[in-house]
Amino acid sequence: MSEVLTAPLVVEFPFTRSLGPVQSAFLTGLRERTVLGVTASDGRVVVPPTEYDPVTAEEIRELVEVGSHGTVTTWAWNPSPRRGQPLTTPFAWILVRLDGADTALLHALDAPGPDAVRTGMRVRVRWAAQRTGAITDIACFEPDDSPAGAHERAPHSGEFANAVTGITTPARLDYTYSPGRAQSRYIQALSDHKTIGERCPSCRKVYVPPRGACPTCGLATDTQVEVGPRGTVTTFCIVNIKAKNLDIEVPYVYAHIALDGADLALHARIGGIPYDRVRMGLRVEPVWTEHGRFPDHYRPTGEPDADYDSYKELI
Amino acid sequence: MREVAIVAFGQSDHVRDSAETSEVEMLMPVLHDVLAQTGLAARDIGFTCSGSSDYLAGRAFSFTMALDGVGAWPPISESHVEMDGAWALYEAWVKLLTGEAETALVYAYGKSSPGDVREVLTRQLDPYYVAPLWPDSVALAALQAQALIDAELTDERELAGIAARSRADAETNPHAQLRGAVPAGEHLVAPLRTSDCPPIGDGAAAVVLAAGDTARRLTDRPAWIRGLDHRIEAHSLGVRDLTDSPSTRLAAERAGAFERPVDTAELHAPFTSQEVVLRRALKLDAPDCTVRINPSGGALAAHPVMAAGLIRLGEAAARIQSGASGRALAHATSGPCLQQNLVAVLEGE
Numbered sequence: 254m255s256e257v258l259t260a261p262l263v264v265e266f267p268f269t270r271s272l273g274p275v276q277s278a279f280l281t282g283l284r285e286r287t288v289l290g291v292t293a294s295d296g297r298v299v300v301p302p303t304e305y306d307p308v309t310a311e312e313i314r315e316l317v318e319v320g321s322h323g324t325v326t327t328w329a330w331n332p333s334p335r336r337g338q339p340l341t342t343p344f345a346w347i348l349v350r351l352d353g354a355d356t357a358l359l360h361a362l363d364a365p366g367p368d369a370v371r372t373g374m375r376v377r378v379r380w381a382a383q384r385t386g387a388i389t390d391i392a393c394f395e396p397d398d399s400p401a402g403a404h405e406r407a408p409h410s411g412e413f414a415n416a417v418t419g420i421t422t423p424a425r426l427d428y429t430y431s432p433g434r435a436q437s438r439y440i441q442a443l444s445d446h447k448t449i450g451e452r453c454p455s456c457r458k459v460y461v462p463p464r465g466a467c468p469t470c471g472l473a474t475d476t477q478v479e480v481g482p483r484g485t486v487t488t489f490c491i492v493n494i495k496a497k498n499l500d501i502e503v504p505y506v507y508a509h510i511a512l513d514g515a516d517l518a519l520h521a522r523i524g525g526i527p528y529d530r531v532r533m534g535l536r537v538e539p540v541w542t543e544h545g546r547f548p549d550h551y552r553p554t555g556e557p558d559a560d561y562d563s564y565k566e567l568i
Numbered sequence: 569m570r571e572v573a574i575v576a577f578g579q580s581d582h583v584r585d586s587a588e589t590s591e592v593e594m595l596m597p598v599l600h601d602v603l604a605q606t607g608l609a610a611r612d613i614g615f616t617c618s619g620s621s622d623y624l625a626g627r628a629f630s631f632t633m634a635l636d637g638v639g640a641w642p643p644i645s646e647s648h649v650e651m652d653g654a655w656a657l658y659e660a661w662v663k664l665l666t667g668e669a670e671t672a673l674v675y676a677y678g679k680s681s682p683g684d685v686r687e688v689l690t691r692q693l694d695p696y697y698v699a700p701l702w703p704d705s706v707a708l709a710a711l712q713a714q715a716l717i718d719a720e721l722t723d724e725r726e727l728a729g730i731a732a733r734s735r736a737d738a739e740t741n742p743h744a745q746l747r748g749a750v751p752a753g754e755h756l757v758a759p760l761r762t763s764d765c766p767p768i769g770d771g772a773a774a775v776v777l778a779a780g781d782t783a784r785r786l787t788d789r790p791a792w793i794r795g796l797d798h799r800i801e802a803h804s805l806g807v808r809d810l811t812d813s814p815s816t817r818l819a820a821e822r823a824g825a826f827e828r829p830v831d832t833a834e835l836h837a838p839f840t841s842q843e844v845v846l847r848r849a850l851k852l853d854a855p856d857c858t859v860r861i862n863p864s865g866g867a868l869a870a871h872p873v874m875a876a877g878l879i880r881l882g883e884a885a886a887r888i889q890s891g892a893s894g895r896a897l898a899h900a901t902s903g904p905c906l907q908q909n910l911v912a913v914l915e916g917e
Contacts, residue, residue: 436590
């Protein structure tokens, strides 16, 4: 048996999120180079602001403008910046308490090296040239020589023209997907135009596609069994909506097919017959296209329909 | 209140890369192990609960695939937490306490190898203010470590000692991924060096819980759960005092950990600096303290994400069952910088 298969798998999504009143004011404020906090139930000013008190969970709405200068409360030197992080050159992660705030904000500090960073050092915001109303409107922090507490907190209405009410944050994660032993065997057999199922040592059922375990007995399915190539349509549906990036004319039929010798129906498209003539019990066989690693679709064999009793357990 | 015990524990060998096996293929031998220890078949189990994460797998509803490994037909009573299996154990414990089940199978698994776990874990952060900056899990732990150093609660030498002790203890743990003398290595994110961080790996674990006389019937040595509690702190890191873990302390208090001394503590501290925080929160730092901390080597020796916390409960139970411990504390964590913490107290008969 050849080695287990792997393939790149990218999970990517532009997450779109609504903002509440406090988050909206904070992120709009960043766009306008203004940093806002919120007054918690105990009088502390929380920056970045939350909509609910972090201790009591009470709703809090009283906005306060704080400084764009602050003091580092802790830091960590990052010698190898990673994708998506604020700077591409080595930098320090910092928690920074802005003047007028009582809690700290996480961001990056642009500094020449770890020796230039210490807890208690003064820093100031470096604003991004293009600002959209996002935490990344703060490009990073940079060292600063102003004295601590140079900025007093001041009440703020939180009102701006064209308030930002939502953010879109793209997220991408890269994986190397491996389907494991059983599914690798299945996929490799398909490339030889063979369909293999696996038999449960206890209940003797043959699963296709196999996933390595019998879902009824919880045992490894370690015996390979060639099934098909012919099979029986056990049930089907007529698809009337064209899928994006899928070059198949609608309507078409998607069906469950019980391959001969299998105890579980797999699903595939039915072709070579008008959609409104597909029926339960129809006998079908796979159609392979050149270089195809799996059947393109299944078509009628021309055999008489299967008797209902022969597939009723597989519906 | 009903008595509930851990009656069996099993785990896989933890490896850097398990590409040759799917999750269910990795998990199944562990499930068969714990069922064989108790003589139960899957269909005898009253309640099944698991912990795992779709973000590690990179697939939606990934736990449904693993469910094949327990044999979910005829229908079983089952639940899943998108979290470390220690929290799945908590759910199962409650189920047994309420009398809705006599036995429970709890399992957890995680494969970090397909993705980049440092990036994957950024997706559990505040999506408005923090996640867009992509601060990875080591960076956040390093901020906590520096806070401890600034507060003079530890130094790099002590952290190196924790790393060395953990990997030395792991010499006797056949399942561990990293054991023996491990070089300190470069700073991954200073002040944390490679040796201060957990190995990245894949693995699975399972336990069987049983109530009262059922537990006594299934094993000669039940590890009774005397208390179990979990607490959470503010999501925003800048609101918390990173040098302390009040949630761990409160969970321990509610679990009864301070009522009498324990002799073993299995702490889920993926980073050396987090052990310092936990020892302080759990009052394990007294000069005359003789508590054996992480005899398994802990999370620094093997860290299958989502299973590492459940393994702490399992290792503590195994010490009780073997007679090496009379009263043990087990801790599990989740989230950045010990955000969420679970504490259990286990005892023999």
